[in-house]
Amino acid sequence: MKFCSNCGNTVSQIIPEGDNRPRYVCDQCHHIHYQNPRVIAGCLPIYEDKVLLCKRAIDPRAGFWTLPAGFLENHETVIEGALRETREEANANTEIDALYTVFSLPHISQVYMFFRARLADQNFSAGAESLDVRLFSEDDIPWDELAFPVITDTLKYFFEDRLTQNYPARYEEIIRPLKKTEVN
Amino acid sequence: MKFCSNCGNTVSQIIPEGDNRPRYVCDQCHHIHYQNPRVIAGCLPIYEDKVLLCKRAIDPRAGFWTLPAGFLENHETVIEGALRETREEANANTEIDALYTVFSLPHISQVYMFFRARLADQNFSAGAESLDVRLFSEDDIPWDELAFPVITDTLKYFFEDRLTQNYPARYEEIIRPLKKTEVN
Numbered sequence: 550m551k552f553c554s555n556c557g558n559t560v561s562q563i564i565p566e567g568d569n570r571p572r573y574v575c576d577q578c579h580h581i582h583y584q585n586p587r588v589i590a591g592c593l594p595i596y597e598d599k600v601l602l603c604k605r606a607i608d609p610r611a612g613f614w615t616l617p618a619g620f621l622e623n624h625e626t627v628i629e630g631a632l633r634e635t636r637e638e639a640n641a642n643t644e645i646d647a648l649y650t651v652f653s654l655p656h657i658s659q660v661y662m663f664f665r666a667r668l669a670d671q672n673f674s675a676g677a678e679s680l681d682v683r684l685f686s687e688d689d690i691p692w693d694e695l696a697f698p699v700i701t702d703t704l705k706y707f708f709e710d711r712l713t714q715n716y717p718a719r720y721e722e723i724i725r726p727l728k729k730t731e732v733n
Numbered sequence: 734m735k736f737c738s739n740c741g742n743t744v745s746q747i748i749p750e751g752d753n754r755p756r757y758v759c760d761q762c763h764h765i766h767y768q769n770p771r772v773i774a775g776c777l778p779i780y781e782d783k784v785l786l787c788k789r790a791i792d793p794r795a796g797f798w799t800l801p802a803g804f805l806e807n808h809e810t811v812i813e814g815a816l817r818e819t820r821e822e823a824n825a826n827t828e829i830d831a832l833y834t835v836f837s838l839p840h841i842s843q844v845y846m847f848f849r850a851r852l853a854d855q856n857f858s859a860g861a862e863s864l865d866v867r868l869f870s871e872d873d874i875p876w877d878e879l880a881f882p883v884i885t886d887t888l889k890y891f892f893e894d895r896l897t898q899n900y901p902a903r904y905e906e907i908i909r910p911l912k913k914t915e916v917n
Contacts, residue, residue, distance in 0.1 A: 550738045550739075551738065551739060551740070551741070552736055552737065552738050552739070552740065552741035553736060553738070554734045554735065554736050554737070554738045554744075554757075554766070555734075555735060555736070556735070556736065557735070557736035557741050557742075557743075558741075559741075560738075567861070570806065573738075582738070583804070584807050585771045585772065585804055585805060585806065585807060586771075586772055586805050586806075586807060586809075587769045587770075588769065588770055588772060588844055620767070620769055621769060621770050621844070622754065622769065622770075623768050623769060623770060623842040624839050624840070624842055624911060625770075625839055626837040626839045626906045626908075627835070627837045627844060627904070628837070628904075628906065629839070647904070648835060648902065648903075648904035651811070651832060651835070651846070653810040653811045653812070655808050655809055655810050655813070656808070658807040658808055660772055660805070660811060660844075660846075662835070662844075664904075677751070717901065717902070718832065718901070718902035718904075719832075720811070720812075720831070720832035720848075720902075722810045722812065724810075727808060
């Protein structure tokens with residue numbers, strides 16, 4: 550951030566009075582520009598004994614398999630976001646069962662939230678951001694070609710919980726070194 | 734948003750190519766400025782059979798009782814945010830038990846996340862954003878003076894779940910009309 554989105558003048562990083570961390574503050578109108586983590590909403594779509602995965606057409610991790618998920622939009626519930634991403638990436642209609650996994654990723658200031666969901670039928674296909682969309686049984690999951698740790702962990706929890714048919718919502722932190730470009 | 738935080742020129746609201754909703758886009762450098770919901774992290778601090786509440790010193794809802802909670806910061810886990818807010822608002826040290834309630838509030842583009850937590854001792858006091866901090870047993874909860882529906886609902890769930898000592902994490906949507914000033 551270099552300029553104030555409110556008045557167009559330059560901003561400086563300072564600790565505002567009564568605050569305890571540096572913020573971008575406008576040199577002219579003194580507006581404080583807070584920056585906060587973003588939420589990624591997604592589904593774990595289930596059909597019979599299989600899980601739906603999408604092969605990513607875009608970076609990061611193009612060519613790797615993921616659960617349908619994406620940035621939550623303003624004025625959207627987390628479930629609406631999860632369903633929208635599942636439609637956009639897999640042209641799939643799902644019904645939500647329950648919140649399943651929540652991941653905190655402080656190094657990239659993201660919070661992931663996945664919901665267990667039931668695929669209505671086998672009518673699905675690759676959306677614009679996917680190269681392929683497929684159903685995988687547990688034995689066929691491409692564990693070495695999964696896009697992100699949050700995908701691996703959600704799938705592991707699911708197959709583990711499926712043994713007892715008990716799917717508690719889980720919160721997990723994925724800690725990685727802070728990338729220099731991502732500081733503020 | 735009126736100006737580009739990247740180059741300082743004016744922005745316009747347009748639907749970028751390949752997108753399906755209006756964004757602020759710089760007229761000069763064409764940077765797309767996404768706006769996304771924010772996460773509020775908080776604790777439900779328990780001491781023996783009592784719950785800790787803070788009387789808000791600041792708007793919105795100054796003078797009403799709340800659980801300690803506030804905006805999650807960049808490069809912070811959700812638990813770190815919840816513990817920090819509990820220290821800041823109540824000068825209280827807590828240990829987290831588990832994720833408890835998640836609320837989606839699309840009209841204000843917020844996602845609340847409360848964790849059940851144990852107060853280590855009765856050493857707590859009002860922080861800068863609180864007028865008072867007190868422990869309340871179920872019979873003494875000031876139900877008509879609670880600050881927000883997410884507080885009321887989290888407390889109701891807690892006292893209900895306490896009967897069975899089973900505290901599943903819950904996701905809930907609180908739907909209200911969109912305020913005109915809050916559109917984008």
